[in-house]
Amino acid sequence: MSKLVRSIKNVASGYTTTQVKVRNATSNDMYGPTILEMEEISQLTYQNYELLEIMDMVDKRLNDKGKNWRHVMKSLVLLDYLLHCGSESVVLWCKDNIYIIKTLREFQYVDETGADHGKSIRIKAKEMTSLLLDDDKLRAERSDKKQW
């Protein structure tokens, strides 16, 4: 059902195919993003125009509200993947916008049942921040892509 609504929204809001790919990869579905989806998007980051659209959408998703914590979590996962396997421009974007990731280190969302969905986001944001601040480690991890 939600998938149908999303596909209507995609058309209604006039998103490009690239943006739709990012939206699907970072949706509110229980599963994903799959390696296949992330791989496809990371290839697109080597094209300047597509890159802007991808980062724009990731930015939107990262700033989503608590109820959509899955958007935030999945965008972090995707961004982490792009940071390792995408173009160098992704690294530059992340460094310029590190505050978006940094400020997620205190992300909070507790649902009606009292389950804390923020924790995994806080941990992920912490890991990514320290990776972004450590140029040597980042370079090493980017050159050794087999880790993924």
Added chain:
Amino acid sequence: MSFKGSLSRVEADLSVSVRKATSIDETAPKRKHVRSCIVYTWDHRSSKAFWNGMRLQPLAGNDIQVFKALITIHKVLQEGHPSVLKDAQTNLNFIESLGRSPTSSSSYSKLIVEYSRFLLRKLHFHKNHPAFNGMFEYEEYISLRTINDPNEGYEAIMDLMNLQDAVEDFQKLVFSALHHGRSNECKISSLVPMIAESYGIYRFIVSMLRAMHATTNDDEALEPLRARFYSQHARLLDFYYDCSTLKYLTSIVTIPKLSQAAPNLFSEEDESGPS
């Protein structure tokens, strides 16, 4: 022209975030609203709209709102764009006026007075040492500079230690203001930026003292700093221990773990064990 009309769309959004962060409920300022304020200052490389938004909030008369405003300001000072610290210097009177506003009856009045005093001291420090960012994150060039000029380094460390004492005084006050059996969320949430502040200062002092020990070779001159550092280390250890007993606090931030023994200031490598 109505006032609302003179604000651009983003500024209107920002003022909503400020209003929601300083709402009347006795809870922590919601992270998402505080975060929007922080992200705004980075997006626009400016904090003018944030300060304007704060000034326009009808805060006076409600201690909870004033206290939440102080927490929000503290967080934006720490995590926001460097321009926040600069613009804050023109808002000292405003911060001071927040400290004068509490009604004498509530349990927040003392906290508000002390919090505003603390923020003024922090801003005073940043004015004298503009190379530091809001979180005192370690930047190599500063410690290099202070090694070249030991006098300046000595002074910077003294000022940092004074600020650390101010954190210590404030957190004691918060702990003594906690009430049994009531939700202390709002008061406890002021400890979150205090933990970040103290840990940033702590790490900076450690690396600066190490650098100075390595270059000046004048142990005697540094003795007073060392003594003061050791006592601060012990008190910080207690503070973090006290924090770790507050369940609400441990669920939102990781409390830094210090080693039981103070770190060795005479070597770069050895993390534990006395010299």
